[in-house]
Amino acid sequence: MHRTDVVFGKGRAADIGEELSRLGVERPLLVTDPTLVEVGVVEPIVAALEADGIDYDLYDEVEPNPRVATVESGVDRLESGDRDGVVGIGGGSSMDTAKAIAGRATNGGTIADYEGLQNFEVDPLPTVTVPTTIGTGSEVTSAAVITHPDRDEKLGILDDALIPNVALLDPTLLESLPSDVAASTGMDCLTQSVMAYLSTNANPITDALTRAAVEMISENLPAAVAKKDLDALMNMQIATTIEGTGFMNAGLGLVHAMSHPVSAHYDTPHGVTNGVILPAVLKYNRVAREEKYADLANAMGVATHTMTTREASKRFVEEVEDLSAAVGIPDGLADLGVEESYLPDLAEAAVTRKDTRRNKGTNPRVSTEEDVLEIYRDAF
């Protein structure tokens, strides 16, 4: 039985030591990226551990689109310090890496051996996640996405055992979130909420979660990106954890299936890539989910009662495009450095690779490689 205790509140980062003790962790490895250390986001966690006299080590080498080698050196670091638990501090990259290190440490081999579903035999080390961005949901999910540079591919590692023991949500850690990272991760949050709502695996429970998230994102993302107030960031943090629970149960569909090959090859930020691809996928999927689109337009504040379902469904796509533009997401894949001549390779990857196939399987419309290529062209 795996589930996450969600601890929430301003200043709750100070409780990290207490949460670790509750899990029986005495010598944690902190996993994060160098920028977060530099700007001081990790400081409250470190200060709390020091105040409690807890012996920790800080592994701050996580990069965007983290690679197999990053997980493996994290495991080396963990083993050399005889660490007994892992704390992932940061965005999806840091939390996914932390979860992967915790699973790999108790199961041996290399992290690439665990690609796919439920491949860990032994429970990972206790894991705490401390999200400092507003969009991945990794703090509560069973997934870790790790890039295999040799195979030019992202490995989806999905295992219930990877579900973190504790998610420590402290809105004050978001105060120094750069606007571009807020926009990127926020668009991941929107993509995951919307696509889980439209998924073939959606049910009334996941719908309640993901629809609520869409409403919160629509209300709070622009202010969170403009950094107008901490409440907007806090609401985005809440929306993220809500949609994480939703999409973990419903699946992600075609946007993630199409964005992973792009990020694996071009090393583009996950959220921005999703944000660029989302409108094209929404246009393609609209005929299959007209009513749900209309409902999402309503969730985004559109007075849909004066419109036909078709009009409202089209309006939803426009609302997403407007929100994306408002937070500075580029217009097309070309702006991310993607080459037009490479689109057929991306389409092939999106329909054939393990991780992308799994996401694609929950998309509301069944699509061929030719369909996917057309959508890439539309998003170009």
Ligand SMILES: [Fe+2]
């Ligand atoms: Fe995502």
